[in-house]
Amino acid sequence: xxxxxxxxxxxxxxxxxxxxxxxxxxxxxxxxxxxxxxxxxxxxxxxxxxxxxxxxxxxxxxxxxxxxxxxxxxxxxxxxxxxxxxxxxxxxxxxxxxxxxxxxxxxxxxxxxxxxxxxxxxxxxxxxxxxxxxxxxxxxxxxxxxxxxxxxxxxxxxxxxxxxxxxxxxxxxxxxxxxxxxxxxxxxxxxxxxxxxxxxxxxxxxxxxxxxxxxxxxxxxxxxxxxxxxxxxxxxxxxxxxxxxxxxxxxxxxxxxxxxxxxxxxxxxxxxxxxxxxxxxxxxxxxxxxxxxxxxxxxxxxxxxxxxxxxxxxxxxxxxxxxxxxxxxxxxxxxxxxxxxxxxxxxxxxxxxxx
Amino acid sequence: xxxxxxxxxxxxxxxxxxxxxxxxxxxxxxxxxxxxxxxxxxxxxxxxxxxxxxxxxxxxxxxxxxxxxxxxxxxxxxxxxxxxxxxxxxxxxxxxxxxxxxxxxxxxxxxxxxxxxxxxxxxxxxxxxxxxxxxxxxxxxxxxxxxxxxxxxxxxxxxxxxxxxxxxxxxxxxxxxxxxxxxxxxxxxxxxxxxxxxxxxxxxxxxxxxxxxxxxxxxxxxxxxxxxxxxxxxxxxxxxxxxxxxxxxxxxxxxxxxxxxxxxxxxxxxxxxxxxxxxxxxxxxxxxxxxxxxxxx
Numbered sequence: 233x234x235x236x237x238x239x240x241x242x243x244x245x246x247x248x249x250x251x252x253x254x255x256x257x258x259x260x261x262x263x264x265x266x267x268x269x270x271x272x273x274x275x276x277x278x279x280x281x282x283x284x285x286x287x288x289x290x291x292x293x294x295x296x297x298x299x300x301x302x303x304x305x306x307x308x309x310x311x312x313x314x315x316x317x318x319x320x321x322x323x324x325x326x327x328x329x330x331x332x333x334x335x336x337x338x339x340x341x342x343x344x345x346x347x348x349x350x351x352x353x354x355x356x357x358x359x360x361x362x363x364x365x366x367x368x369x370x371x372x373x374x375x376x377x378x379x380x381x382x383x384x385x386x387x388x389x390x391x392x393x394x395x396x397x398x399x400x401x402x403x404x405x406x407x408x409x410x411x412x413x414x415x416x417x418x419x420x421x422x423x424x425x426x427x428x429x430x431x432x433x434x435x436x437x438x439x440x441x442x443x444x445x446x447x448x449x450x451x452x453x454x455x456x457x458x459x460x461x462x463x464x465x466x467x468x469x470x471x472x473x474x475x476x477x478x479x480x481x482x483x484x485x486x487x488x489x490x491x492x493x494x495x496x497x498x499x500x501x502x503x504x505x506x507x508x509x510x511x512x513x514x515x516x517x518x519x520x521x522x523x524x525x526x527x528x529x530x531x532x533x534x535x536x537x538x539x540x541x542x543x544x545x546x547x548x549x550x551x552x553x554x555x556x557x558x559x560x561x562x563x564x565x566x567x568x569x570x571x572x573x574x575x576x577x578x579x580x581x582x583x584x585x586x587x
Numbered sequence: 588x589x590x591x592x593x594x595x596x597x598x599x600x601x602x603x604x605x606x607x608x609x610x611x612x613x614x615x616x617x618x619x620x621x622x623x624x625x626x627x628x629x630x631x632x633x634x635x636x637x638x639x640x641x642x643x644x645x646x647x648x649x650x651x652x653x654x655x656x657x658x659x660x661x662x663x664x665x666x667x668x669x670x671x672x673x674x675x676x677x678x679x680x681x682x683x684x685x686x687x688x689x690x691x692x693x694x695x696x697x698x699x700x701x702x703x704x705x706x707x708x709x710x711x712x713x714x715x716x717x718x719x720x721x722x723x724x725x726x727x728x729x730x731x732x733x734x735x736x737x738x739x740x741x742x743x744x745x746x747x748x749x750x751x752x753x754x755x756x757x758x759x760x761x762x763x764x765x766x767x768x769x770x771x772x773x774x775x776x777x778x779x780x781x782x783x784x785x786x787x788x789x790x791x792x793x794x795x796x797x798x799x800x801x802x803x804x805x806x807x808x809x810x811x812x813x814x815x816x817x818x819x820x821x822x823x824x825x826x827x828x829x830x831x832x833x834x835x836x837x838x839x840x841x842x843x844x845x846x847x848x849x850x851x852x853x854x855x856x857x858x859x860x861x862x863x864x865x866x867x868x869x870x871x872x873x874x875x876x877x878x879x880x881x882x883x884x
Contacts, residue, residue, distance in 0.1 A: 309690075361823070368812075498691075544706060551695065
């Protein structure tokens, strides 16, 4: 933010496509990493770390959805269903075969990717509204199948308790220990996404988003890339679902209902479609907002509603505020928080001279 | 053998009756799509809200006809406001934006009743008696008879409206190509508002009929999820499609529930329509009566 961009002349395409557009970006990234890896875990209380942990998990899932919706332009209302596929795959493997997390986690992701690719098959023929409805149907069908198949869902409550993950012989119990575990995955997801979107695959995705017929004419195999986009996105979702399962210690289909899909859509719309930084903003915002609403309603809600009904009021308030935010950002600022951030940065870039 | 036939007949008739009631809700969706190209993911919430309006009016000791009038007028007003504030700024934006906006709208509408008039289920009694009508082995509750009559009535009115009336033809022109319609002197914005108002009326009656059958609470909005199989099967922009799609979905649902439920432990009803819908999308994406669209670069 407080650096100058003059004197940077790129002389090759490789330099233009580099992960860090400016030399100073390396230092910024290093500083952010130090804050996240050292300062935060040492200074924050368990409770705040548990919230940050939720944000980290949400970042993984939201990045996956943004690859599909923001970069490839294929809308999906069934993201949470893919999370549940990953979650139940991992939970079953961990409980019945006693596999460690480094097997269950990729297995959950791959299973979700497979299901996601299957759901993506109709995307070759249908798009826009039709695809939204098809993914909505797959959300409902996957939810129903998991709920009605005891072999997957582990019985009447449709929930499976999962042992804590063990890393290098240490069982991760406290939020502080889980934090490092989750941070590693969030960072890996961010780096992987940045690399996907600047590579050949990412360019193909963007071409399909902007005009898929034109993309096909210039030689992009749309079917392959659309399926790839669905598979990558669902892989992220599956990993996100597995992380949720390890975080809560339980796989439960109620954590992956359609409301969750809409939460994730809200994250990428509020954050900014087709932007990695925006996805992170969105994940932070949407995860923190319900907590803020709950605190506000518990503090001031007593003046307007019965104290007994306050938790229901908080849930309804959350729905209303989410809806309002989605509409607000779509109508007023379609590029989301990422755009607001860029506006602020651009203002300070030439500060104190306005031109 | 005879038992089999009796069972199948009962399932078929109750499926047809429920199917026509789905059509009633799907009609609101189709009207908006046909006239304005906007997709309303909040149709179920519209229906729910109409039910809440009617029960609130009844709770204020209004007679039933006044409650119905309140719901209809309230929904027309609400449709006008939403069209102005939410949908109009999104004109010309990608279809994804409109879908997301109506999903957001659905969230708002679902959140409103619990914090204003309470979340408990309210009864919405219609003055039509409780004696079911029996046709051979099939038993149809009177609410569904009213639903069937209203759906068929709307089908007739809208078919006439879009084929014969000046307004309906103008509306079709707007849906076909907004710019050309403007050049022909059609006030496009006015027709958008009219289409939303018509959808509001349909949703209001749907809400009253479904509300009196199931009781009015936020769960009523789940009906909206059943709209999608209906409109996909029938074709998104076809009034006839909404009715035929509704009949097929109703029958499939009722037959699947009757024959499969004993084997899978219930709930087939909420599952079969979506399988049907996925199959439709794979093999006949524009539905039975929908218009094929040719896309150009």
